[in-house]
Each structure stands twice: as structure tokens, then as C-alpha cells.
Amino acid sequence: xxxxxxxxxxxxxxxxxxxxxxxxxxxxxxxxxxxxxxxxxxxxxxxxxxxxxxxxxxxxxxxxxxxxxxxxxxxxxxxxxxxxxxxxxxxxxxxxxxxxxxxxxxxxxxxxxxxxxxxxxxxxxxxxxxxxxxxxxxxxxxxxxxxxxxxxxxxxxxxxxxxxxxxxxxxxxxxxxxxxxxxxxxxxxxxxxxxxxxxxxxxxxxxxxxxxxxxxxxxxxxxxxxxxxxxxxxxxxxxxxxxxxxxxxxxxxxxxxxxxxxxxxxxxxxxxxxxxxxxxxxxxxxxxxxxxxxxxxxxxxxxxxxxxxxxxxxxxxxxxxxxxxxxxxxxxxxxxxxxxxxxxxxxxxxxxxxxxxxxxxxxxxxxxxxxxxxxxxxxxxxxxxxxxxxxxxxxxxxxxxx
Numbered sequence: 001x002x003x004x005x006x007x008x009x010x011x012x013x014x015x016x017x018x019x020x021x022x023x024x025x026x027x028x029x030x031x032x033x034x035x036x037x038x039x040x041x042x043x044x045x046x047x048x049x050x051x052x053x054x055x056x057x058x059x060x061x062x063x064x065x066x067x068x069x070x071x072x073x074x075x076x077x078x079x080x081x082x083x084x085x086x087x088x089x090x091x092x093x094x095x096x097x098x099x100x101x102x103x104x105x106x107x108x109x110x111x112x113x114x115x116x117x118x119x120x121x122x123x124x125x126x127x128x129x130x131x132x133x134x135x136x137x138x139x140x141x142x143x144x145x146x147x148x149x150x151x152x153x154x155x156x157x158x159x160x161x162x163x164x165x166x167x168x169x170x171x172x173x174x175x176x177x178x179x180x181x182x183x184x185x186x187x188x189x190x191x192x193x194x195x196x197x198x199x200x201x202x203x204x205x206x207x208x209x210x211x212x213x214x215x216x217x218x219x220x221x222x223x224x225x226x227x228x229x230x231x232x233x234x235x236x237x238x239x240x241x242x243x244x245x246x247x248x249x250x251x252x253x254x255x256x257x258x259x260x261x262x263x264x265x266x267x268x269x270x271x272x273x274x275x276x277x278x279x280x281x282x283x284x285x286x287x288x289x290x291x292x293x294x295x296x297x298x299x300x301x302x303x304x305x306x307x308x309x310x311x312x313x314x315x316x317x318x319x320x321x322x323x324x325x326x327x328x329x330x331x332x333x334x335x336x337x338x339x340x341x342x343x344x345x346x347x348x349x350x351x352x353x354x355x356x357x358x359x360x361x362x363x364x365x366x367x368x369x370x371x372x373x374x375x376x377x378x379x380x381x382x383x384x385x386x387x388x389x390x391x392x393x394x395x396x397x398x399x400x401x402x
Contacts, residue, residue, distance in 0.1 A: 010037025153211025
């Protein structure tokens with residue numbers, strides 16, 4: 001987009017979001033909405049705050065992950081176990097468009113903050129509820145984190161090498177998938193509210209269901225033919241050739257599974273016999289001989305450096321790429337050119353590179369309006385908007401309610 005192109009405010013400007021969740025699932029959904037202009041008020045317990053503040057790498061006592069997850073949010077401390085704090089939360093919910101929570105089902109009801117109570121105060125409220133197993137069903141009361149959802153959703157069974165222990169994919173993908181489904185649900189509910197008379201509703205997202213929804217034809221293959229898909233390591237089952245291949249100084253990913261792409265790949269690696277073999281003209285034939293094709297490609301890549309392999313294959317339009325580390329991402333010009341790496345100044349004054357805004361909107365893009373907050377730094381201002389200030393606020397602080 002040119003520098004003089006029209007730019008409108010972010011699409012969710014003016015939307016009020018109350019975030020009661022912690023760690024990953026609920027807060028990631030809040031991050032998505034905040035990135036596109038929503039005013040997100042995050043409720044945290046006094047004293048310790050969201051545990052994510054102390055997860056993984058810390059800088060000046062605060063997690064760098066927190067700086068990403070909680071950007072564009074305001075922090076208010078409330079001990080939601082206390083009746084006075086619950087009353088304040090209800091008042092905030094009465095003014096909100098969206099409430100996000102990822103507690104175990106029943107917790108908010110015990111605090112007087114369940115759907116029945118809040119929708120009576122605010123009939124237009126949209127409530128996103130993320131939990132391990134959903135708000136209904138025989139498992140609803142079980143504790144469930146993302147790793148359990150990944151296992152129940154079918155992902156862990158497919159992760160890793162055949163015959164080996166199932167492995168984690170490396171990030172909290174179950175929580176993030178649940179959050180993205182939740183954010184989609186919020187937008188759907190807001191649209192429904194707009195065109196159908198103003199009523200809010202509940203979005204019920206289970207971690208395992210969000211994972212299951214991304215499992216392609218896993219269940220249908222079992223339904224149609226009794227096939228139980230098994231782990232396949234770095235290969236793409238049922239599609240060939242597509243795999244990771246060794247080079248003299250690392251590994252490359254090559255996806256040579258289109259018919260014309262396959263022919264160009266075989267020509268490039270000097271295997272004209274395979275290029276011209278009519279039995280390999282389509283995917284079905286190639287899958288039957290996937291091991292042979294992987295061996296042929298690996299024999300060629302193993303003698304070359306990563307850059308040499310990439311250069312040769314990119315020249316003939318064969319999809320390929322290196323296996324990126326954090327350093328590779330930080331140094332890659334494509335990331336920089338598209339604004340996918342942005343530099344922010346944290347509340348402590350540190351410069352930090354963080355992921356940019358996704359997706360990119362041409363007319364009303366999102367942005368990082370302000371960095372992740374210190375614990376409770378917005379409590380006074382937010383409570384003042386409710387008429388709670390002065391001696392009343394001091395009394396609440398003294399009682400450790402805020």
C-alpha cells in the first residue's frame with residue numbers, strides 16, 4: 001500500500017472487551033481483538049497478576065511472552081473471589097460488548113458472573129467461554145489444558161516419528177487454535193447482534209474441539225474405510241513427494257507433489273527416468289513409491305548445501321524452503337518487508353522485537369497502540385469511570401480487593 005493511501009481506524013475501534021481469563025486461550029483471543037482496535041480491559045488478581053507474566057524468558061522480571069500477549073490491553077486488579085470485586089466486575093460487564101473467560105466451567109457462576117447473571121444486566125453481551133471440554137457433556141468439569149486438548153483432538157497421535165513417543169509440536173497450539181476459533185465466534189456473534197435485534201449470546205469453545213476441527217479428514221478416513229492415520233514424521237501422508245531432506249549443512253523442505261512440479265523436480269535432480277515414468281504421473285502412483293522418491297531426492301540434496309538446493313529448485317518453481325530458527329526469522333527480508341517484525345518499547349523502556357499484526361487489512365489495518373501494561377496500572381482510571389475513587393478506592397486497596 002502506498003504511503004498516501006487512505007487508512008481508516010482499526011475495524012474494532014470502540015468495541016469494549018472485558019478479559020477475565022489468564023495464560024493463553026482467553027488472553028490470545030483478547031490480543032486478536034485488541035490488535036484491531038478493541039478496548040480490552042484485562043482483570044488480574046492483585047499481587048501476582050496473570051501467571052503468564054512469569055512464564056519462559058524474563059527480562060527485567062517480566063516475561064517477553066507477556067509483552068506480546070498483552071499488548072493493546074489495560075490492566076485492572078480485582079480479587080474475583082471477593083464479593084466487592086465481583087460487584088465491580090458485574091458493573092464493567094454491564095458496559096462491555098464482549099466478555100472473555102477461560103476458567104473451568106462453573107467458576108464464574110460461583111462468583112455470580114455466569115451468563116444468566118450477566119446477560120440479565122446486559123442483554124447485548126457476547127460472552128466467549130474457552131475451556132478444556134466445553135460447557136456441557138460428561139467431561140465438562142475436568143481440568144483441561146492445551147496439551148490435553150491436543151491429545152484428545154487427535155494431534156498428538158500424529159506428532160512424531162512412527163513407533164516413537166508422541167511429541168509436542170513446540171508451541172501451545174491447542175490454546176491458540178481455541179483462541180482463534182473463539183475470536184471468529186465473537187465476530188460472528190457481534191454481526192448477529194447487529195442484524196438481528198441486538199441480542200448477545202455465548203460462544204462455547206472446547207480446546208479439544210478446536211484441535212479436532214483442524215484434523216482434516218482424520219475421522220472421515222476411519223468412517224469410510226476403517227483407516228487410522230498414523231504418525232509419519234516429517235512426511236505428508238498420502239501426498240508425495242513432500243518431506244524434509246538432509247543437506248550437507250542442514251535440512252530443506254521440498255514439496256514436489258504437483259504433477260508438473262514433480263516433473264521439474266526430477267529433471268533438476270537429474271532423475272529423468274523418474275520424470276518420464278508414466279506410473280509416477282499422478283499422486284496415486286507417487287504415493288505408492290514415496291520411499292523410492294524420498295531416497296532419490298535425499299541422495300541429491302545430501303551432497304549440496306542448503307542455499308545451493310534452494311537456488312536450484314526456486315529457479316524452476318519447485319516449492320522449497322529452509323527450516324527456520326528464531327535467528328532465521330529475525331534476519332529474513334520477507335518478514336521485514338511485510339512488517340511482520342515490529343519493534344516496541346516496553347513499560348520498562350526496553351526495545352523488543354515482536355510479531356506484527358495478522359491479518360493485514362488494506363483499508364483499516366490493526367496496530368500496536370500501546371505496550372503490555374504493568375500490573376494494575378489502569379485500575380485507578382477504570383474504577384474512577386465507575387465512580388470508585390478517593391477513600392473508597394483506598395479502602396478497597398487496603399482490603400486487597402483491588
